[in-house]
Amino acid sequence: MAEKKKGFFQRLFGGGDAAPPEPAAPAEAAEPSVASQLEADILLDEVVEAAPLVLPPEQELALARALHEEGRSITPAPVPPAPPEEPPAPPEPFPAPPPVEVPVPPVEVPPPPAEIPEPPVEVPPAPAGRDLAGPPETTIDYIEQVEAAEAEAIAPVSGPEPAKKPGWLQRLTSGLKRSSDQLTGGLAAVFTKKKLDEQMLEELEDLLLQSDFGLEMAAAVTDRLRRERFERAITADEVRAVLAAEIGRVLAPVAKPLVLDAAHKPFVILMVGVNGSGKTTTIGKLASLYRSQGRTVMLAAGDTFRAAAIEQLQVWGERTGAPVVARPAGSDASGLAFEAATRAREEGADILIIDTAGRLQNRDELMGELEKLIRVIRKVDPTAPHATLLTLDATTGQNALNQVEIFGKRAGVTGLVMTKLDGTARGGILVAIAQKFGLPVHFIGVGEGVDNIEAFAADDFAAAIAGRH
Ligand SMILES: Nc1nc2c(ncn2[C@@H]2O[C@H](COP(=O)(O)OP(=O)(O)OP(=O)(O)O)[C@@H](O)[C@H]2O)c(=O)[nH]1
Numbered sequence: 001m002a003e004k005k006k007g008f009f010q011r012l013f014g015g016g017d018a019a020p021p022e023p024a025a026p027a028e029a030a031e032p033s034v035a036s037q038l039e040a041d042i043l044l045d046e047v048v049e050a051a052p053l054v055l056p057p058e059q060e061l062a063l064a065r066a067l068h069e070e071g072r073s074i075t076p077a078p079v080p081p082a083p084p085e086e087p088p089a090p091p092e093p094f095p096a097p098p099p100v101e102v103p104v105p106p107v108e109v110p111p112p113p114a115e116i117p118e119p120p121v122e123v124p125p126a127p128a129g130r131d132l133a134g135p136p137e138t139t140i141d142y143i144e145q146v147e148a149a150e151a152e153a154i155a156p157v158s159g160p161e162p163a164k165k166p167g168w169l170q171r172l173t174s175g176l177k178r179s180s181d182q183l184t185g186g187l188a189a190v191f192t193k194k195k196l197d198e199q200m201l202e203e204l205e206d207l208l209l210q211s212d213f214g215l216e217m218a219a220a221v222t223d224r225l226r227r228e229r230f231e232r233a234i235t236a237d238e239v240r241a242v243l244a245a246e247i248g249r250v251l252a253p254v255a256k257p258l259v260l261d262a263a264h265k266p267f268v269i270l271m272v273g274v275n276g277s278g279k280t281t282t283i284g285k286l287a288s289l290y291r292s293q294g295r296t297v298m299l300a301a302g303d304t305f306r307a308a309a310i311e312q313l314q315v316w317g318e319r320t321g322a323p324v325v326a327r328p329a330g331s332d333a334s335g336l337a338f339e340a341a342t343r344a345r346e347e348g349a350d351i352l353i354i355d356t357a358g359r360l361q362n363r364d365e366l367m368g369e370l371e372k373l374i375r376v377i378r379k380v381d382p383t384a385p386h387a388t389l390l391t392l393d394a395t396t397g398q399n400a401l402n403q404v405e406i407f408g409k410r411a412g413v414t415g416l417v418m419t420k421l422d423g424t425a426r427g428g429i430l431v432a433i434a435q436k437f438g439l440p441v442h443f444i445g446v447g448e449g450v451d452n453i454e455a456f457a458a459d460d461f462a463a464a465i466a467g468r469h
């Protein structure tokens with residue numbers, strides 16, 4: 001989203017950021033009464049057991065076109081061409097096959113492969129039952145996999161650890177470069193004089209507000225500098241250090257990994273958010289992460305509005321070796337979620353991740369559909385979903401605050417994923433959100449690639465965004 005020069009107060013108090021395009025309203029939009037809701041739920045049970053709803057091709061095409069005209073299609077998925085009338089994906093055997101990138105070794109060829117002349121280096125064998133098929137045993141990847149699997153065997157209920165591989169910090173730092181560059185440039189322009197005065201503090205406050213850190217953070221930093229350094233020599237670098245410390249202080253309580261409670265099988269993750277915020281991409285990244293930890297993952301293509309959205313998830317399923325439960329475009333999303341929850345339970349999946357259609361938080365009827373979907377999942381497992389993750393597009397700016405508030409109330413959001421931090425100068429919004437809502441931030445997205453997801457670590461994020469790395 002292009003940066004817009006707007007009045008500061010306008011950006012603070014709404015209307016400052018254009019929200020992504022609105023989704024099409026579904027056919028049913030009226031607020032249901034309690035009785036009709038109950039009736040609808042009973043009806044739904046019947047629908048769930050019946051054959052999947054398939055629209056006639058011409059209706060499906062008209063629906064897709066109408067949705068497209070309303071701007072629901074943010075980014076077409078990079079998918080291979082497929083016939084639009086494609087039937088629902090056939091059930092895949094579970095656990096899933098290995099990722100497609102891994103070449104299948106030729107049958108009957110004993111290891112090591114003939115191409116490798118050296119004798120095999122001794123490494124600990126993979127723990128029994130772990131899915132560690134992959135590269136030769138001498139590679140760092142293999143050793144890391146073994147270590148990860150062993151660690152997991154000791155603590156099976158822990159969530160994804162912030163796996164600090166080499167280059168991790170590098171990726172985070174370069175991901176946040178646009179945000180930190182904007183801040184660094186601004187600080188250099190403000191701190192031209194030697195001694196800290198009131199005007200410099202005011203300019204600093206403005207700069208922090210423009211970078212979306214929020215009023216509280218801006219006040220905290222300027223108050224501290226006024227207290228500790230007023231009329232004393234100070235450099236932009238020293239201001240960055242204070243800023244990083246204050247950001248770290250605010251973010252530390254919300255930097256919590258997503259803990260996968262092994263008592264829930266499957267552990268159901270529901271992904272929600274506005275259009276184009278990165279839900280489906282994040283699901284692909286998470287599927288890859290969890291599969292690499294040896295977990296079985298099933299995906300549910302709950303964005304049933306668009307055929308392209310279903311195909312996008314299917315591509316991620318193929319890439320990550322996660323079976324995808326899907327129905328034709330136009331099907332009822334709640335019915336699909338019910339089927340997926342049932343299948344995941346029957347097939348013993350460790351994790352089920354449910355995609356949903358993007359929706360603006362102010363579209364009451366669409367938020368109502370989300371509530372219905374949650375009610376239906378609970379018919380399979382009353383404790384589900386075990387995590388409801390809101391993906392926030394970091395380029396959105398102040399509107400993200402409203403998204404957290406409304407999705408939090410309507411969908412019971414349990415944690416946040418902030419995406420596109422690599423493409424924004426407004427990453428500071430995460431600090432404002434943390435300060436206002438205190439919701440856990442589990443992951444951040446710093447690129448479109450499958451590995452461009454990081455467990456959220458407060459101090460590293462603070463240092464990276466303040467340009468201290
Ligand atoms: N640079 C960058 N791009 C991202 C990131 N996450 C997602 N994207 C891109 O953002 C676009 C939208 O991502 P999707 O995952 O399709 O978003 P969505 O929320 O599923 O969208 P809808 O289903 O249409 O609501 C795609 O082009 C993604 O590649 C990120 O962390 N960084």
Ligand SMILES: [Mg+2]
Pocket residue numbers: 279280281303309355356358
């Ligand atoms: Mg999507």
